[in-house]
Amino acid sequence: MIKKNEILSLGKKSLLLSFGVCLFAASTLNAAPEKLRVVGSWSSLSLYKEYEKPYWKKGFKKEFPKTKVRLSSLGQVKLKGAAVYRQLSKGVFDVVSTVGGYVISDSQTLAGLDFPAIANDIQTAKKVVDAYSPILDEALEKDFNSKLISVVPYPSQVLFCKEKISSLADLKGKKVRASGWTVAEFLDGVGATGITMSYSEVPQSLQRGVIDCAVTGSLSGYSSGWGEVSEYLYPLPIGGWAFVITAMNLDTWNSFSKDEQKKLVSSVNTQIVSPAWEKSNYETNEGEKCLTNRDCSYGKANTMKLVEVKEADKELSRKVLIENVIPKWVEKVPADVVEKWNNTVGKVVDITAK
CATH class of the missing domain: 3.40.190.170 (Bacterial extracellular solute-binding protein, family 7)
Structure with missing residues (x-):
């Protein structure tokens, strides 16, 4: 005969098991999507060639091996101005990287990031981006149903x-x-x-x-x-600085778990954002040398x-x-x-x- 305290113990174990199953289900309810349609920036420039393409083809795949990435560039999709972000808002694309100035016709808030001659050096430009990023994030969600992933500069x-x-x-x-x-x-x-x-x-x-x-x-x-x-x-x-803003469709973003979202942003920062900021400063100076008959x-x-x-x-x-x-x-x-x-x-x- 099973004693009363044994019944209670079995009941507690069953409850804990059920609770654990629920937690596991909740943690896997949001998981990385099976595929991503990504539009990178201009394929002829180093940002795409050295950082975006390697990341989406290799770096992202290492972090999210079950997600297939279909990568194209602004030149390939041939959508002018804000059209590429409009398609992002509709879910035609999952991720888009484009120059903020191209899309301000549909979101004038974005123009506040990059006024003419407001940042005469890259250190000030970085402070401006860090300060304004929360406002950019709000604007992207409101105007394009998307989430801010990163901001990097082209040369000045x-x-x-x-x-x-x-x-x-x-x-x-x-x-x-x-x-x-x-x-x-x-x-x-x-x-x-x-x-x-x-x-x-x-x-x-x-x-x-x-x-x-x-x-x-x-x-x-x-x-x-x-x-x-x-x-x-x-x-x-x-x-x-012609900042390139990368945004992800909000529905796609929400399909990632919280831990996956953190991992995604961290990998983008490590493999695209940090090296691209350093390279932009180098390219600004190197471009001047190449244009003005110095060592290039x-x-x-x-x-x-x-x-x-x-x-x-x-x-x-x-x-x-x-x-x-x-x-x-x-x-x-x-x-x-x-x-x-x-x-x-x-x-x-x-x-x-x-």
Whole structure:
């Protein structure tokens, strides 16, 4: 005969076993998806070739061996502007890496990350990103049903000109290819005319005199032949840093368990974010060398003339940013976004948006 205390003991064991099964079921309810459709950044540049592609093809697979990854690049999907993030929001893609400036038409909050000449060195740029990332995360969820995974910079976006310039004052009356509306506003503020055109059209437009100057990263410009049709390089980052924002569809993100989410972000930080930030600083300096007839580790150097950045131009840039660019942005975003910017990026750079 089974005694009463034995019945109670068996009941407790059964309850504990059931509880353990429930915990196991809960821990495995959210698990890495069977497949991911990933869109990386521009395949011709080092961010994709050296970090994104190796990570999604090897690093991610090592962490999540049961998940199949289908990787493409911005050039392959051929979706302009914010279209690629719209497809991300619908779940057509699971992960997308693209330049924040490309998608601000659908989310003006993102423009607060990368104003022209707000960060003249990579150390300040990193502080800006760290401060603004929580606001970016909120905006991505609201506007694109997605989760912020990472932010990394391309080399600082500097000025290529065909005719001689010695300062920003020399841009007055010139037509300059801008990388986005904030850069166009900045150019208007110094008396130039911001022109919108595709990246691939720039070298021919410079050669034919359709535009006088253009803005892009130093090494990007070298790799794309801009140094062969331009004569003067002005390394003031009036185009910001062209931050590449990587986001994951929110439904896909939520399919990972909490532990898997942490593992994913940690591996991205280790294998993409940290080395890419270091490489961006190197490429900014190396691009200048390759463009201005110094030792170039990427090939034959161009013969552009490097124009020394004037302290007066740094002051002018700040003035134009505060008086021309930021007020236009304030008109485009809700008041709470402005308040959040002031409490984050504003404190880093000592500017109050209003």
